[in-house]
Amino acid sequence: xxxxxxxxxxxxxxxxxxxxxxxxxxxxxxxxxxxxxxxxxxxxxxxxxxxxxxxxxxxxxxxxxxxxxxxxxxxxxxxxxxxxxxxxxxxxxxxxxxxxxxxxxxxxxxxxx
Amino acid sequence: xxxxxxxxxxxxxxxxxxxxxxxxxxxxxxxxxxxxxxxxxxxxxxxxxxxxxxxxxxxxxxxxxxxxxxxxxxxxxxxxxxxxxxxxxxxxxxxxxxxxxxxxxxxxxxxxxxx
Numbered sequence: 055x056x057x058x059x060x061x062x063x064x065x066x067x068x069x070x071x072x073x074x075x076x077x078x079x080x081x082x083x084x085x086x087x088x089x090x091x092x093x094x095x096x097x098x099x100x101x102x103x104x105x106x107x108x109x110x111x112x113x114x115x116x117x118x119x120x121x122x123x124x125x126x127x128x129x130x131x132x133x134x135x136x137x138x139x140x141x142x143x144x145x146x147x148x149x150x151x152x153x154x155x156x157x158x159x160x161x162x163x164x165x166x167x
Numbered sequence: 168x169x170x171x172x173x174x175x176x177x178x179x180x181x182x183x184x185x186x187x188x189x190x191x192x193x194x195x196x197x198x199x200x201x202x203x204x205x206x207x208x209x210x211x212x213x214x215x216x217x218x219x220x221x222x223x224x225x226x227x228x229x230x231x232x233x234x235x236x237x238x239x240x241x242x243x244x245x246x247x248x249x250x251x252x253x254x255x256x257x258x259x260x261x262x263x264x265x266x267x268x269x270x271x272x273x274x275x276x277x278x279x280x281x282x
Contacts, residue, residue, distance in 0.1 A: 096275070155201065
């Protein structure tokens with residue numbers, strides 16, 4: 055009965071590789087998010103989708119490309135991985151896009167070697 | 168955009184004592200203020216939130232107070248227990264034109280409850 059799930063939980067890869075992280079929510083929410091948490095625990099939004107439409111796109115390198123095949127799924131693809139991409143990536147969802155409670159997934163720890 | 172400041176960055180208390188974490192925000196239009204708890208190896212989980220039409224909200228040992236004039240809000244945990252040890256984040260919405268709102272998070276407070 056997991057609400058927001060992410061795969062994989064851990065991802066270790068070499069610089070220059072391309073990788074994807076998948077997220078699914080079974081809460082029936084319309085809005086989904088990707089956050090990046092750095093080594094100092096700072097949590098910053100990257101993208102948000104509402105009903106499959108991109109509504110928030112922060113200043114993120116274009117090596118990061120989110121995709122939402124339907125409103126229950128939001129995937130994150132990263133091209134040409136760099137050392138600085140190492141972080142924990144969290145997916146979240148909310149009923150709608152306007153100051154609703156956000157429910158976070160368990161996170162994906164990405165390590166770029 | 169919204170700017171959220173959170174203090175202290177670390178807080179150590181004895182079991183049974185109270186803990187207070189404070190946040191300030193910059194956008195006077197912000198109207199929703201959640202607090203999240205993040206345990207080691209897990210995602211942030213909402214523990215309490217407050218909307219701008221009230222000044223205080225309480226849920227068992229946890230309370231949040233809001234001062235809209237001063238643009239600050241605080242988390243109060245009473246009778247702390249070891250399981251309260253975690254990182255706590257405050258947040259405030261950045262109300263965007265033409266799209267959704269996004270949450271701007273504080274920098275987090277590492278709370279340690281010692282036996």
